[in-house]
Amino acid sequence: MIAKVEKHRLPGVFTIKTGDRSSLATRSLVPGASVYGEKLIETEDGEYRLWMPRRSKLAASILKGLKEMPIQPGSRVLYLGAASGTTVSHVSDVVGLHGIIYAVEFSPRVARKLLQLSETRTNVFPIVSDARHPTRYSPLVAGSIDVVYQDVAQMDQARILFDNLSAFCSDRAWGMIAIKARSIDSTADVKVVYKKEISALENYGLEIVEMVDLEPLEKDHMMVVIRVKG
Numbered sequence: 575m576i577a578k579v580e581k582h583r584l585p586g587v588f589t590i591k592t593g594d595r596s597s598l599a600t601r602s603l604v605p606g607a608s609v610y611g612e613k614l615i616e617t618e619d620g621e622y623r624l625w626m627p628r629r630s631k632l633a634a635s636i637l638k639g640l641k642e643m644p645i646q647p648g649s650r651v652l653y654l655g656a657a658s659g660t661t662v663s664h665v666s667d668v669v670g671l672h673g674i675i676y677a678v679e680f681s682p683r684v685a686r687k688l689l690q691l692s693e694t695r696t697n698v699f700p701i702v703s704d705a706r707h708p709t710r711y712s713p714l715v716a717g718s719i720d721v722v723y724q725d726v727a728q729m730d731q732a733r734i735l736f737d738n739l740s741a742f743c744s745d746r747a748w749g750m751i752a753i754k755a756r757s758i759d760s761t762a763d764v765k766v767v768y769k770k771e772i773s774a775l776e777n778y779g780l781e782i783v784e785m786v787d788l789e790p791l792e793k794d795h796m797m798v799v800i801r802v803k804g
């Protein structure tokens with residue numbers, strides 16, 4: 575079946591149409607390599623990797639209508655909670671060879687695949703460390719960061735984001751945080767949990783730019799885009 579590739583309105587993101595199906599995709603920096611079993615689509619213009627919204631909260635956010643995408647070609651990204659690199663691999667395609675991703679994961683077992691990924695993706699710099707302690711890995715991060723992306727599923731998510739923004743970013747930098755309501759409070763109404771987390775981010779002086787509820791693609795998750803006030 576012939577695949578039709580179209581640029582998405584967000585830079586570095588594509589839509590691939592095959593028959594009556596439409597999927598998000600990124601243009602692969604490493605043709606021939608499927609990272610997590612995603613389908614590869616060969617076209618005259620290069621190879622594309624389908625970006626699965628049920629495997630990546632960033633893809634889910636885009637499908638749910640994310641308006642501001644701070645991660646763009648050339649961005650310098652600090653990614654907290656990289657796991658085995660599923661979303662990191664797509665971010666690597668999006669930022670391209672002029673961008674970089676410092677990918678932090680604290681579980682050495684989970685990070686094994688991330689380390690393998692970084693062998694073929696030269697813009698991925700893996701860091702096995704705890705995102706709650708940015709001073710432990712700050713010597714490894716060169717220069718200022720444009721976007722801190724956080725998906726750690728921890729209770730103190732707002733503080734972790736703020737501490738990393740403070741350590742690595744200047745004014746007007748961006749943050750993206752996937753809030754997992756059930757990691758913060760397993761019994762409270764999710765709307766109450768979101769409200770509390772938004773207040774916590776605001777209390778750190780951060781500007782809330784956008785909130786995207788990821789239901790039904792990700793249960794009880796909200797993606798929040800924030801900006802450091804100038």
Ligand SMILES: C[S@@+](CC[C@H](N)C(=O)[O-])C[C@H]1O[C@@H](n2cnc3c(N)ncnc32)[C@H](O)[C@@H]1O
Binds near residue numbers: 660662727
């Ligand atoms: C939901 S998974 C991340 C999935 C990944 N972002 C993706 O889309 O491919 C959360 C990850 O955060 C890691 N994590 C949790 N707390 C952390 C911390 N304090 N520092 C670094 N990584 C952490 C966990 O080990 C887990 O691999």
